[in-house]
Amino acid sequence: MFELILQALYSGLLVGGVYALIALGLALTFGTMRVINLAHGELVLLAAYMAYVVESRLQLNPVFAVPLAVLVACTCSALVYLLVDRIRKNRELNSLMLTFAIGIIITNAVLLIFSGDVRSTGSPFMQDAVQLGPLFSMKSELGAFVVSLVLVLALWQWLSRSWYGRAVRAVSSNRDAAKLMGINPAKTELISFIVAGALAACAGVALYSSSVVHPPLGHALTVKAFIITVLAGVGSVPGVLAAALLLGVTEAMTVTLWSSALQELVGMTLFLVVLLVLPNGLFGSAKRRG
Amino acid sequence: MLKVENLRAGYGAINVLWDVSLNFPLGELTAIIGPNGAGKSTLLKAVMGLVPTTQGSVSLDGYPLTDRATWDMASLGLALIPEGRMVFRDMTVEENLTMGAFPKPHRAALGRNLERVFGLFPKLRERRRQLAGSLSGGEAQMLAMGRGLMSEPRVLLIDEPSLGLAPVIVREIFDILRGLKQQGVTIVLVEQNTRMALGLADGVYLMRAGRVILAERAAAVDIDRLHDLYFAREGAAGDVADAVFK
Numbered sequence: 001m002f003e004l005i006l007q008a009l010y011s012g013l014l015v016g017g018v019y020a021l022i023a024l025g026l027a028l029t030f031g032t033m034r035v036i037n038l039a040h041g042e043l044v045l046l047a048a049y050m051a052y053v054v055e056s057r058l059q060l061n062p063v064f065a066v067p068l069a070v071l072v073a074c075t076c077s078a079l080v081y082l083l084v085d086r087i088r089k090n091r092e093l094n095s096l097m098l099t100f101a102i103g104i105i106i107t108n109a110v111l112l113i114f115s116g117d118v119r120s121t122g123s124p125f126m127q128d129a130v131q132l133g134p135l136f137s138m139k140s141e142l143g144a145f146v147v148s149l150v151l152v153l154a155l156w157q158w159l160s161r162s163w164y165g166r167a168v169r170a171v172s173s174n175r176d177a178a179k180l181m182g183i184n185p186a187k188t189e190l191i192s193f194i195v196a197g198a199l200a201a202c203a204g205v206a207l208y209s210s211s212v213v214h215p216p217l218g219h220a221l222t223v224k225a226f227i228i229t230v231l232a233g234v235g236s237v238p239g240v241l242a243a244a245l246l247l248g249v250t251e252a253m254t255v256t257l258w259s260s261a262l263q264e265l266v267g268m269t270l271f272l273v274v275l276l277v278l279p280n281g282l283f284g285s286a287k288r289r290g
Numbered sequence: 291m292l293k294v295e296n297l298r299a300g301y302g303a304i305n306v307l308w309d310v311s312l313n314f315p316l317g318e319l320t321a322i323i324g325p326n327g328a329g330k331s332t333l334l335k336a337v338m339g340l341v342p343t344t345q346g347s348v349s350l351d352g353y354p355l356t357d358r359a360t361w362d363m364a365s366l367g368l369a370l371i372p373e374g375r376m377v378f379r380d381m382t383v384e385e386n387l388t389m390g391a392f393p394k395p396h397r398a399a400l401g402r403n404l405e406r407v408f409g410l411f412p413k414l415r416e417r418r419r420q421l422a423g424s425l426s427g428g429e430a431q432m433l434a435m436g437r438g439l440m441s442e443p444r445v446l447l448i449d450e451p452s453l454g455l456a457p458v459i460v461r462e463i464f465d466i467l468r469g470l471k472q473q474g475v476t477i478v479l480v481e482q483n484t485r486m487a488l489g490l491a492d493g494v495y496l497m498r499a500g501r502v503i504l505a506e507r508a509a510a511v512d513i514d515r516l517h518d519l520y521f522a523r524e525g526a527a528g529d530v531a532d533a534v535f536k
Contacts, residue, residue, distance in 0.1 A: 163392065166381070170389050173378040176340055180372065182364035182393035182441070235380070 016248025047204025077197030233281010390440025
């Protein structure tokens with residue numbers, strides 16, 4: 001039993017790393033534009049199917065799909081930005097409807113082109129088992145986790161060291177003050193959407209390589225990313241990473257100890273409990289507004 | 291000369307400035323005083339393009355600013371130091387200051403200006419790694435000021451730097467303004483502390499209810515008359531709407 005729990009903990013952490021990539025993209029665009037991109041998970045879905053295309057048509061390892069996936073997801077993310085940017089009236093509400101619709105369109109386009117079948121990598125190399133002490137995983141799961149951590153760290157460095165990374169944080173923190181510093185918020189918003197698209201692309205390829213994908217996955221991922229951002233309560237990179245790992249572990253524990261049918265329910269329950277008990281999230285302190 | 295002509299500006303349906311005209315000679319410190327709600331802060335924001343204008347123009351040395359975006363102003367040599375609440379609360383003190391040097395031409399001098407600002411405000415050096423949201427009101431005001439100086443502006447607009455601060459700190463901030471003036475920086479100072487503003491200013495504007503009701507050289511100001519106008523006391527002449535320095 002103990003080994004089983006330890007293994008669930010490990011598997012949960014591995015998938016949590018990928019969740020962090022997805023949630024950070026959502027948090028980034030929410031920060032700069034104050035808009036929740038409900039099509040964010042669908043960008044991940046698109047990227048995952050690019051990996052499927054590269055593997056099934058070109059007989060290449062799905063890792064080689066990263067450039068194509070980045071191109072497609074970044075382009076779509078930029079298009080979402082351009083459409084949201086055109087909303088002048090009541091943007092908070094109307095952008096929800098717009099991005100929700102974009103998500104539905106992407107999901108159905110994927111369904112139309114690739115059918116509703118469940119897809120996953122056929123590469124024996126990726127599915128090889130690796131052992132870490134008493135813990136097992138597929139090579140691709142461990143690889144996805146390591147790559148995710150590296151990308152999360154890279155994002156953190158970008159946000160704290162580069163001029164435009166800091167501009168993203170400045171716009172998120174105080175839009176008018178950022179303008180006074182000479183920052184063009186529109187340009188900064190576009191950059192945040194492109195970076196979010198790139199992160200989503202990597203997450204999509206990682207999910208295809210280490211797990212299974214099918215058209216409804218996009219919507220489920222959007223919900224997970226949203227749960228994680230609310231759990232974290234702050235836009236900080238470590239906070240989102242911790243919340244993502246927590247969600248991954250909680251889900252894996254549920255599957256091991258209870259039933260895989262309850263996996264999504266437990267995530268939602270965690271979300272509701274945190275909202276009720278800690279409305280500012282796990283890491284957000286009570287903030288003065290105004 | 292920073293010139294504001296017939297400027298009308300406000301927030302959507304609510305108009306705040308009613309066709310105000312003001313001149314700010316280069317190299318001088320001009321104070322804008324007036325009671326709450328006179329439109330002083332709105333005027334500064336309208337000059338920087340943060341508040342939409344519906345009529346009139348703003349120009350610097352004949353160069354029109356009215357249609358320029360707010361984020362172009364820093365490169366043109368203008369800076370607005372807003373109230374201390376407008377610091378980047380989720381960023382450290384040093385990151386806040388760094389953002390003040392965001393426009394490309396200013397990045398090369400980042401290190402030098404950081405030292406200069408830390409020299410002016412030693413408190414900020416002590417707190418450089420702290421989040422701006424955790425600063426006291428006075429410290430946040432100093433941070434907003436330091437951040438505005440990071441781009442070495444030619445024209446500095448300052449919104450109520452003394453608001454809610456202890457007298458010692460207010461004196462410190464006014465000393466810094468005096469120093470900047472000596473270096474030739476053009477300063478527009480919005481201030482409720484009339485006496486301190488008059489002690490430092492070359493020219494004074496009095497605003498009330500979105501209009502300019504008095505324009506005078508600071509040396510020539512009759513304090514009693516000024517206060518009568520300020521508080522709209524009975525009998526005070528309050529209709530010199532077009533008063534402008536020539």
